[in-house]
Amino acid sequence: MKIVILGAPGAGKGTQAKRIAEKYAVAHISTGDILRENIKAQTPLGIQAKGFMDNGQLVPDDLVVALVADRVQREDCKNGFLLDGFPRTIAQAEALDKIMPPDAVLNIDVDTSLLLKRLTGRRVCAKCGAPYHIDTLNGATSCSLCDGELIHRADDTEETVGARLKVYEAQTKPLIEYYQAKGKINDVDGTLAIEEVFAACCKVLDGLQ
Protein backbone atom coordinates (compact mmCIF):
# COMPACT_ATOMS: atom_id res chain seq x y z
CA MET A 1 0.00 0.00 0.00
CA LYS A 2 1.69 3.16 -1.22
CA ILE A 3 -0.14 6.28 -0.14
CA VAL A 4 0.43 10.02 -0.36
CA ILE A 5 -1.50 12.21 2.07
CA LEU A 6 -2.17 15.88 1.35
CA GLY A 7 -3.74 18.43 3.65
CA ALA A 8 -3.33 22.09 4.56
CA PRO A 9 -1.95 23.21 7.93
CA GLY A 10 -4.78 22.71 10.42
CA ALA A 11 -6.58 20.11 8.29
CA GLY A 12 -5.69 17.33 10.71
CA LYS A 13 -3.42 15.49 8.29
CA GLY A 14 -0.87 14.51 10.96
CA THR A 15 -3.51 12.93 13.20
CA GLN A 16 -4.98 10.92 10.33
CA ALA A 17 -1.56 9.88 9.04
CA LYS A 18 -0.62 8.50 12.43
CA ARG A 19 -3.82 6.47 12.72
CA ILE A 20 -3.63 5.15 9.17
CA ALA A 21 -0.02 4.04 9.67
CA GLU A 22 -1.06 2.16 12.83
CA LYS A 23 -4.13 0.48 11.38
CA TYR A 24 -2.53 -0.66 8.12
CA ALA A 25 0.96 -1.27 9.56
CA VAL A 26 2.62 0.96 6.99
CA ALA A 27 5.50 3.34 7.65
CA HIS A 28 4.52 6.98 8.23
CA ILE A 29 7.20 8.89 6.37
CA SER A 30 7.48 12.61 6.83
CA THR A 31 10.14 14.48 4.89
CA GLY A 32 10.99 16.55 7.95
CA ASP A 33 11.74 13.39 9.96
CA ILE A 34 13.89 11.88 7.20
CA LEU A 35 15.91 15.08 6.92
CA ARG A 36 16.48 15.25 10.66
CA GLU A 37 17.46 11.56 10.86
CA ASN A 38 19.93 11.79 7.99
CA ILE A 39 21.49 14.97 9.32
CA LYS A 40 21.83 13.46 12.77
CA ALA A 41 23.35 10.24 11.43
CA GLN A 42 25.59 12.33 9.12
CA THR A 43 24.80 10.21 6.08
CA PRO A 44 26.21 11.49 2.75
CA LEU A 45 22.71 12.69 1.77
CA GLY A 46 22.22 14.28 5.18
CA ILE A 47 25.50 16.18 4.94
CA GLN A 48 24.53 17.52 1.51
CA ALA A 49 21.08 18.54 2.74
CA LYS A 50 22.52 20.31 5.76
CA GLY A 51 24.79 22.34 3.47
CA PHE A 52 21.75 23.81 1.70
CA MET A 53 19.83 24.39 4.92
CA ASP A 54 22.77 26.09 6.63
CA ASN A 55 22.85 28.54 3.70
CA GLY A 56 19.14 29.22 4.12
CA GLN A 57 18.35 27.43 0.87
CA LEU A 58 15.65 24.87 0.13
CA VAL A 59 16.88 21.32 -0.20
CA PRO A 60 16.73 20.67 -3.97
CA ASP A 61 14.16 18.24 -5.42
CA ASP A 62 16.66 15.60 -6.52
CA LEU A 63 18.16 15.42 -3.05
CA VAL A 64 14.76 15.16 -1.34
CA VAL A 65 13.80 12.45 -3.83
CA ALA A 66 17.04 10.56 -3.10
CA LEU A 67 16.30 10.73 0.64
CA VAL A 68 12.76 9.40 0.14
CA ALA A 69 13.94 6.70 -2.31
CA ASP A 70 16.41 5.53 0.32
CA ARG A 71 13.82 5.62 3.10
CA VAL A 72 11.18 3.52 1.31
CA GLN A 73 13.68 0.65 0.96
CA ARG A 74 13.74 0.09 4.70
CA GLU A 75 12.31 -2.96 6.43
CA ASP A 76 9.37 -1.08 8.00
CA CYS A 77 8.07 -0.28 4.50
CA LYS A 78 7.48 -3.90 3.54
CA ASN A 79 3.70 -3.45 3.92
CA GLY A 80 3.86 -0.06 2.29
CA PHE A 81 4.17 3.56 3.32
CA LEU A 82 2.29 6.77 3.81
CA LEU A 83 4.11 9.84 2.56
CA ASP A 84 3.40 13.01 4.50
CA GLY A 85 4.87 16.27 3.21
CA PHE A 86 6.12 14.67 0.00
CA PRO A 87 5.82 15.24 -2.90
CA ARG A 88 5.60 19.01 -2.70
CA THR A 89 6.31 19.81 -6.34
CA ILE A 90 5.43 18.32 -9.72
CA ALA A 91 9.10 17.45 -10.24
CA GLN A 92 9.03 15.45 -6.98
CA ALA A 93 5.76 13.77 -7.98
CA GLU A 94 7.22 12.76 -11.34
CA ALA A 95 10.33 11.41 -9.66
CA LEU A 96 8.20 9.42 -7.22
CA ASP A 97 6.21 7.97 -10.13
CA LYS A 98 9.48 6.67 -11.56
CA ILE A 99 10.58 4.86 -8.42
CA MET A 100 7.36 4.03 -6.52
CA PRO A 101 4.11 5.35 -7.98
CA PRO A 102 1.53 5.81 -5.22
CA ASP A 103 -1.64 3.67 -5.32
CA ALA A 104 -3.75 6.53 -4.05
CA VAL A 105 -3.57 10.12 -2.85
CA LEU A 106 -5.70 11.14 0.11
CA ASN A 107 -6.59 14.82 0.10
CA ILE A 108 -7.90 15.96 3.48
CA ASP A 109 -10.03 18.82 2.31
CA VAL A 110 -10.98 21.71 4.57
CA ASP A 111 -12.30 25.09 3.51
CA THR A 112 -9.78 27.95 3.96
CA SER A 113 -12.10 30.01 6.18
CA LEU A 114 -12.50 27.07 8.55
CA LEU A 115 -8.74 26.48 8.61
CA LEU A 116 -8.26 30.14 9.52
CA LYS A 117 -10.70 29.74 12.37
CA ARG A 118 -9.06 26.53 13.59
CA LEU A 119 -5.53 27.90 13.46
CA THR A 120 -6.06 31.42 14.76
CA GLY A 121 -8.09 30.02 17.67
CA ARG A 122 -5.21 27.94 18.93
CA ARG A 123 -3.76 28.69 22.34
CA VAL A 124 -0.75 27.00 23.82
CA CYS A 125 0.35 26.64 27.43
CA ALA A 126 3.49 28.72 27.87
CA LYS A 127 4.80 26.27 30.47
CA CYS A 128 4.05 22.72 29.23
CA GLY A 129 3.05 23.32 25.59
CA ALA A 130 -0.40 21.70 25.90
CA PRO A 131 -2.62 22.80 22.97
CA TYR A 132 -6.08 24.35 23.39
CA HIS A 133 -8.69 26.02 21.22
CA ILE A 134 -10.68 29.08 22.24
CA ASP A 135 -13.90 27.33 21.18
CA THR A 136 -13.51 24.80 24.00
CA LEU A 137 -11.80 26.95 26.62
CA ASN A 138 -14.97 28.57 27.95
CA GLY A 139 -13.00 31.68 28.78
CA ALA A 140 -10.27 29.88 30.76
CA THR A 141 -6.90 31.61 30.52
CA SER A 142 -4.68 29.05 32.23
CA CYS A 143 -3.61 25.47 31.51
CA SER A 144 -5.79 22.77 33.08
CA LEU A 145 -2.73 20.56 33.48
CA CYS A 146 -0.12 22.84 35.00
CA ASP A 147 -1.88 26.18 35.54
CA GLY A 148 0.54 27.84 33.10
CA GLU A 149 -0.53 30.87 31.08
CA LEU A 150 -2.21 30.21 27.72
CA ILE A 151 -0.66 32.21 24.92
CA HIS A 152 -1.52 33.04 21.32
CA ARG A 153 1.62 32.23 19.38
CA ALA A 154 2.84 34.67 16.73
CA ASP A 155 2.62 31.78 14.24
CA ASP A 156 -1.11 31.55 14.87
CA THR A 157 -2.11 35.14 14.11
CA GLU A 158 -4.47 35.73 11.21
CA GLU A 159 -1.82 37.39 9.07
CA THR A 160 0.76 34.60 9.44
CA VAL A 161 -1.79 31.82 9.11
CA GLY A 162 -3.35 33.46 6.05
CA ALA A 163 0.05 33.72 4.37
CA ARG A 164 0.88 30.10 5.22
CA LEU A 165 -2.41 28.86 3.79
CA LYS A 166 -1.90 30.84 0.57
CA VAL A 167 1.53 29.28 0.10
CA TYR A 168 0.08 25.83 0.72
CA GLU A 169 -2.71 26.37 -1.80
CA ALA A 170 -0.42 27.70 -4.52
CA GLN A 171 1.99 24.82 -3.97
CA THR A 172 -0.60 22.07 -3.78
CA LYS A 173 -3.05 23.01 -6.53
CA PRO A 174 -0.79 21.79 -9.35
CA LEU A 175 -0.10 18.58 -7.42
CA ILE A 176 -3.80 17.89 -7.01
CA GLU A 177 -4.29 18.47 -10.73
CA TYR A 178 -1.37 16.17 -11.51
CA TYR A 179 -2.84 13.31 -9.49
CA GLN A 180 -6.37 14.07 -10.64
CA ALA A 181 -5.26 13.51 -14.23
CA LYS A 182 -4.02 10.08 -13.13
CA GLY A 183 -7.29 9.31 -11.36
CA LYS A 184 -5.56 8.96 -8.01
CA ILE A 185 -7.05 11.79 -5.95
CA ASN A 186 -9.45 10.84 -3.19
CA ASP A 187 -10.98 13.87 -1.51
CA VAL A 188 -11.86 13.33 2.13
CA ASP A 189 -14.04 15.86 3.94
CA GLY A 190 -11.77 17.12 6.69
CA THR A 191 -14.45 19.27 8.33
CA LEU A 192 -15.99 16.19 9.97
CA ALA A 193 -15.06 14.80 13.39
CA ILE A 194 -11.68 13.05 13.62
CA GLU A 195 -13.34 9.61 13.79
CA GLU A 196 -15.45 10.28 10.72
CA VAL A 197 -12.51 11.60 8.72
CA PHE A 198 -10.59 8.46 9.68
CA ALA A 199 -13.49 6.24 8.60
CA ALA A 200 -13.59 8.02 5.22
CA CYS A 201 -9.83 7.49 4.80
CA CYS A 202 -10.19 3.80 5.67
CA LYS A 203 -12.98 3.42 3.12
CA VAL A 204 -10.65 4.65 0.38
CA LEU A 205 -7.76 2.48 1.58
CA ASP A 206 -9.87 -0.66 2.04
CA GLY A 207 -10.99 -0.22 -1.55
CA LEU A 208 -7.36 -0.57 -2.66
CA GLN A 209 -6.80 -3.98 -1.14
Ligand SMILES: [Zn+2]
Ligand atom coordinates in the same frame (compact mmCIF):
# COMPACT_ATOMS: atom_id res chain seq x y z
ZN1 LIG B 1 0.42 23.58 30.97
